[in-house]
Amino acid sequence: xxxxxxxxxxxxxxxxxxxxxxxxxxxxxxxxxxxxxxxxxxxxxxxxxxxxxxxxxxxxxxxxxxxxxxxxxxxxxxxxxxxxxxxxxxxxxxxxxxxxxxxxxxxxxxxxxxxxxxxxxxxxxxxxxxxxxxxxxxxxxxxxxxxxxxxxxxxxxxxxxxxxxxxxxxxxxxxxxxxxxxxxxxxxxxxxxxxxxxxxxxxxxxxxxxxxxxxxxxxxxxxxxxxxxxxxxxxxxxxxxxxxxxxxxxxxxxxxxxxxxxxxxxxxxxxxxxxxxxxxxxxxxxxxxxxxxxxxxxxxxxxxxxxxxxxxxxxxxxxxxxxxxxxxxxxxxxxxxxxxxxxxxxxxxxxxxxxxxxxxxxxxxxxxxxxxxxxxxxxxxxxxxxxxxxxxxxxx
Amino acid sequence: xxxxxxxxxxxxxxxxxxxxxxxxxxxxxxxxxxxxxxxxxxxxxxxxxxxxxxxxxxxxxxxxxxxxxxxxxxxxxxxxxxxxxxxxxxxxxxxxxxxxxxxxxxxxxxxxxxxxxxxxxxxxxxxxxxxxxxxxxxxxxxxxxxxxxxxxxxxxxxxxxxxxxxxxxxxxxxxxxxxxxxxxxxxxxxxxxxxxxxxxxxxxxxxxxxxxxxxxxxxxxxxxxxxxxxxxxxxxxxxxxxxxxxxxxxxxxxxxxxxxxxxxxxxxxxxxxxxxxxxxxxxxxxxxxxxxxxxxxxxxxxxxxxxxxxxxxxxxxxxxxxxxxxxxxxxxxxxxxxxxxxxxxxxxxxxxxxxxxx
Ligand SMILES: Cc1cc2nc3c(=O)[nH]c(=O)nc-3n(C[C@H](O)[C@H](O)[C@H](O)COP(=O)(O)OP(=O)(O)OC[C@H]3O[C@@H](n4cnc5c(N)ncnc54)[C@H](O)[C@@H]3O)c2cc1C
Numbered sequence: 101x102x103x104x105x106x107x108x109x110x111x112x113x114x115x116x117x118x119x120x121x122x123x124x125x126x127x128x129x130x131x132x133x134x135x136x137x138x139x140x141x142x143x144x145x146x147x148x149x150x151x152x153x154x155x156x157x158x159x160x161x162x163x164x165x166x167x168x169x170x171x172x173x174x175x176x177x178x179x180x181x182x183x184x185x186x187x188x189x190x191x192x193x194x195x196x197x198x199x200x201x202x203x204x205x206x207x208x209x210x211x212x213x214x215x216x217x218x219x220x221x222x223x224x225x226x227x228x229x230x231x232x233x234x235x236x237x238x239x240x241x242x243x244x245x246x247x248x249x250x251x252x253x254x255x256x257x258x259x260x261x262x263x264x265x266x267x268x269x270x271x272x273x274x275x276x277x278x279x280x281x282x283x284x285x286x287x288x289x290x291x292x293x294x295x296x297x298x299x300x301x302x303x304x305x306x307x308x309x310x311x312x313x314x315x316x317x318x319x320x321x322x323x324x325x326x327x328x329x330x331x332x333x334x335x336x337x338x339x340x341x342x343x344x345x346x347x348x349x350x351x352x353x354x355x356x357x358x359x360x361x362x363x364x365x366x367x368x369x370x371x372x373x374x375x376x377x378x379x380x381x382x383x384x385x386x387x388x389x390x391x392x393x394x395x396x397x398x399x400x401x402x403x404x405x406x407x408x409x410x411x412x413x414x415x416x417x418x419x420x421x422x423x424x425x426x427x428x429x430x431x432x433x434x435x436x437x438x439x440x441x442x443x444x445x446x447x448x449x450x451x452x453x454x455x456x457x458x459x460x461x462x463x464x465x466x467x468x469x470x471x472x473x474x475x476x477x478x479x480x481x482x483x484x485x486x487x488x489x490x491x492x493x494x495x496x
Numbered sequence: 497x498x499x500x501x502x503x504x505x506x507x508x509x510x511x512x513x514x515x516x517x518x519x520x521x522x523x524x525x526x527x528x529x530x531x532x533x534x535x536x537x538x539x540x541x542x543x544x545x546x547x548x549x550x551x552x553x554x555x556x557x558x559x560x561x562x563x564x565x566x567x568x569x570x571x572x573x574x575x576x577x578x579x580x581x582x583x584x585x586x587x588x589x590x591x592x593x594x595x596x597x598x599x600x601x602x603x604x605x606x607x608x609x610x611x612x613x614x615x616x617x618x619x620x621x622x623x624x625x626x627x628x629x630x631x632x633x634x635x636x637x638x639x640x641x642x643x644x645x646x647x648x649x650x651x652x653x654x655x656x657x658x659x660x661x662x663x664x665x666x667x668x669x670x671x672x673x674x675x676x677x678x679x680x681x682x683x684x685x686x687x688x689x690x691x692x693x694x695x696x697x698x699x700x701x702x703x704x705x706x707x708x709x710x711x712x713x714x715x716x717x718x719x720x721x722x723x724x725x726x727x728x729x730x731x732x733x734x735x736x737x738x739x740x741x742x743x744x745x746x747x748x749x750x751x752x753x754x755x756x757x758x759x760x761x762x763x764x765x766x767x768x769x770x771x772x773x774x775x776x777x778x779x780x781x782x783x784x785x786x787x788x789x790x791x792x793x794x795x796x797x798x799x800x801x802x803x804x805x806x807x808x809x810x811x812x813x814x815x816x817x818x819x820x821x822x823x824x825x826x827x828x829x830x831x832x833x834x835x836x837x838x839x840x841x842x843x844x845x846x847x848x849x850x851x852x853x854x
Contacts, residue, residue: 101713102750102754103751103754106499106505108758109562109762110562110762121845125845183845198676242819365843365844372836377829380836382837383835384779384827385783385824385832387830388756388783389833396755427747431748431752439500461834462596484740484744486744488743489743492743
C-alpha cells in the first residue's frame with residue numbers, strides 16, 4: 101500500500117557515505133568546541149557564519165548541478181549531512197530553506213536567469229531565503245491567499261501581508277505566493293510564485309515574538325512592491341502546483357523526527373549504566389521508534405536517488421512519495437513529543453531554560469517548541485486528510 | 497541495492513495467489529476447531545513454500561531469508577492457520593544448518609533454553625518441559641536445541657513420544673505444553689555456528705513480527721473497505737473526517753510495522769545475530785498492533801466484534817502474537833540495555849549505522 105517499490109531488507113547507506121558522515125561529524129565537533137554555535141533543540145538557529153563554513157565544505161546544494169554552484173552529489177549523501185547537522189543541533193536556519201526548497205524549486209521551474217542569480221549564492225552560503233506562504237487569513241487553506249500582484253510595465257506590483265515568516269528579518273529574499281488573477285471559481289488557478297527581495301522599497305518586516313520571547317518569525321507587509329518580470333518563478337498561474345511539490349520535498353527529511361534527538365542522546369548519557377528497568381524500557385521503545393522512522397525516511401531518500409537519473413526525475417519521485425513523506429512527518433512529529441515526555445518523566449527535573457547542564461536546557465527547549473512541529477509544513481490534520489485521500493481514493 | 501527484486505516480487509505474487517485461493521472463511525472457522533488447516537499446509541508444501549530459504553544443497557529453493565520474510569508477511573495477511581514460521585524460519589534453519597535431513601510435514605520448535613541430552617545407546621535422548629509451544633500437537637516432528645556433553649545439538653523427536661497437553665492462544669492456534677521424558681532423538685547433530693538459544697529466540701520474534709506486519713495490513717484493508725461501504729447519516733462513513741483521520745493514523749502504524757519487520761529480516765539475513773533490529777521490529781509491530789486493532793474495531797462498529805465478520809481473524813492473532821516470543825516491554829528493556837551498552841557516544845552515528853558497518 102505504501103513504499104511499494106522499496107526493499108526494506110536491503111536498504112542501506114553505502115559505505116562511501118559513511119566516510120562523508122565522519123567528515124561532517126568531525127567538522128561539527130570542531131565547530132561546537134570552537135564556540136561557533138551552541139546546540140539548541142526545538143528549532144534550528146540562524147547563523148550566517150556557520151552557514152558559510154558549511155558551504156565552504158560543499159554541503160549546501162549538494163545535489164545541484166555544478167554549473168549552478170552545486171556539487172552533483174547524491175541524495176543519500178545529502179541525507180547523511182542533514183542527519184549529522186540534526187544530531188548536533190547545528191544552526192542551519194540560514195541555509196535550510198534555500199537548500200531544501202528554494203533550490204530544488206528553482207532548478208525545476210526557474211528561468212536560467214533566476215538560477216544564475218540565486219543558486220550559486222545560496223550554495224556559497226551567502227544568500228538566505230525565507231518562505232512567504234501563510235497569511236493572517238490563510239493558514240492550512242493556503243489557496244485562499246489574498247496577497248495580490250498587479251501587472252505593470254516590466255513586472256508586477258505586489259500588495260498584501262505575510263505572516264509567521266521565519267527569519268525574514270535576516271533573509272535576503274523570500275518566495276511569495278500570491279494571486280495574479282482573480283479567483284473565478286477554481287481557487288487553485290491564478291496563483292503565482294514571485295521572488296521578493298526583502299530590501300525592496302515597500303517591504304516592511306515586523307517581529308512576532310515566540311512565547312518565550314524569542315524572535316524567530318515575523319509579519320511581512322508588502323505595499324505596492326515592484327517585482328520585475330524575471331523574478332517570477334515558473335509560470336504565472338502555476339503557483340499552486342509548484343507550492344505543493346515544494347511542500348512534499350519539505351516533508352520528506354530527517355528534520356521531521358530528529359529535532360529532539362539530541363535530548364534522547366543526553367537522556368542516555370544521564371542514565372549511564374544505571375540498572376533502571378523503567379528507563380531501559382523507555383529508551384528501548386524510543387530507540388525502536390526512531391530506528392523505524394529512519395528506515396522509512398531512508399527509503400524515501402533512496403527512492404529520490406533512483407528517480408534522479410534524468411533531469412527533474414527527483415521531483416517526479418517526490419510527487420509519487422508525497423503520501424509516504426506525509427506519513428513520516430505525521431509520525432515523526434508525534435515521536436518527538438514522546439522523547440520530550442520520557443526525558444521529563446524519567447529525569448524528574450524541572451525544565452530550566454537557563455540550565456548549564458545540556459540535558460536540562462534541551463528539555464526546557466523541547467517543551468516550549470513542542471507545538472510547532474505539528475503545525476508548520478502542514479498540520480497533523482491536513483497531513484492525515486492527505487493520507488486518507490490516498491487510502492480512500494478521490495471523493496466520488 | 498534498493499531496486500525492486502523481481503524474483504521476490506514473483507514469489508510474493510504467487511504466494512498471494514495461493515493464500516487467496518485457499519484461505520477462506522470456512523477454512524479459518526474449521527481451523528479454530530482443528531487447530532490448523534492440513535489442506536492449506538499440503539498446498540504450501542507442494543509449492544515448496546516451507547523451503548523457500550533453505551539452501552539448494554539441503555533440498556530447498558535456495559532463496560534468501562528476506563525472500564521468506566516477504567512470504568511470511570503475506571501469510572500473516574491471510575491469517576494462514578499453519579506452522580509456517582516454525583517450519584520455514586526456525587525448524588528448517590536449525591536442521592539445514594546442522595546438516596540434517598528435512599522431514600516432510602509441519603514442524604514445531606521447542607523454545608527456551610536447550611533441553612538436556614543424555615547418551616542413549618548409539619544416539620541421544622532428551623528431557624525437559626516447555627510451555628506454550630506453538631503447534632506442538634499437530635506437528636509431524638518437534639525440533640529443538642539440546643545440550644549434551646557440553647555440546648549444543650539440534651535434535652528431532654517424535655511428538656507421539658512426548659506428553660502434550662493442549663492449549664491455545666486467543667485466535668485458537670495450538671500453544672501446547674510439551675513434556676519430554678528421556679525421549680529418543682530421531683535425528684541429532686551439532687548445531688551450526690551462530691545457532692544458540694538466543695539467536696533462535698531472535699528469529700522466532702522476527703517471524704512473529706513479520707506475521708504481525710501482514711495481519712496489520714489486513715486489518716487496515718478491511719477497515720478501508722468497510723468505511724467506504726457502510727452508510728450512516730446518508731453517506732459512507734469514509735466521508736467523515738473523524739474516520740479519515742483515524743484511518744490515516746492506522747496507515748502510518750501499518751507502514752511503520754512493515755518497514756520495521758522487513759528491515760529486521762534484512763539484518764538477520766546479513767548478520768545472523770541482530771538484537772537491535774529484531775527488538776525494534778517486535779516493539780514496533782506490537783505498538784502498531786495496539787493502535788491499529790482498536791482503530792479497526794472502532795471503524796467497524798459492532799459488526800467487527802462478531803464471530804461471523806472476518807476482522808477478528810486478524811485482531812485476535814495480533815493480540816496473541818504481540819505477547820508471543822517476548823512482548824514489547826521485554827524487548828524494549830533488552831534494547832534499552834543494548835543502547836546503554838553502546839552509550840550516548842555510541843548510539844549515534846555508529847549504533848544506527850549497523851546497517852552500513854556490517
Ligand atoms: C514556528 C513556525 C514557523 C513558521 N514558519 C513559516 C514560514 O516561514 N513561512 C510560512 O509561510 N508559514 C510559516 N508558518 C506557518 C505554518 O505554515 C502554519 O502555521 C500552518 O500552515 C497552519 O496554519 P495556521 O497556523 O493558520 O492554522 P490553521 O490553518 O488556522 O489551523 C488551526 C487548526 O485547525 C485545523 N484545521 C484547519 N483546516 C482544517 C481542515 N480542513 N480539516 C481539519 N482541521 C483543520 C488545523 O489542523 C489546526 O489544528 C510557521 C509556523 C510556525 C508555528
